[in-house]
Amino acid sequence: MLQAYMVTYDIRDPKRLRQVYRTLQGYGEHLQLSVFRCELDGMRLITLKKMLSEAIHHTQDQVLFIDMGPADGRGRGAIDALGVPYQPPAQGALIF
Secondary structure, three states: OOEEEEEEEEOOOHHHHHHHHHHHHOOEEEEEOOEEEEEEOHHHHHHHHHHHHHHOOOOOOEEEEEEEEEOOOHHHHOOOOOOOOOOOOOOOOOOO
């Protein structure tokens, strides 16, 4: 079962920041500066945490994982926006 996570980060070094950003691009939707929404199963969550753990400096940087619940349940509607409304990405395959 997929869980929805809000992943936020505060990275002090530009090189590590780029690495964290690129890693998260492969796992979720970039919402705002330093904020991603990811739908992950247990194995992908472990893999993502391992990759980010290897990329950051543990006494200078921080990555937070906020569990928003099942992706098909509360996790889909857990984001409330002021101003421009949040539009979840269209589900399905992308063909280029």
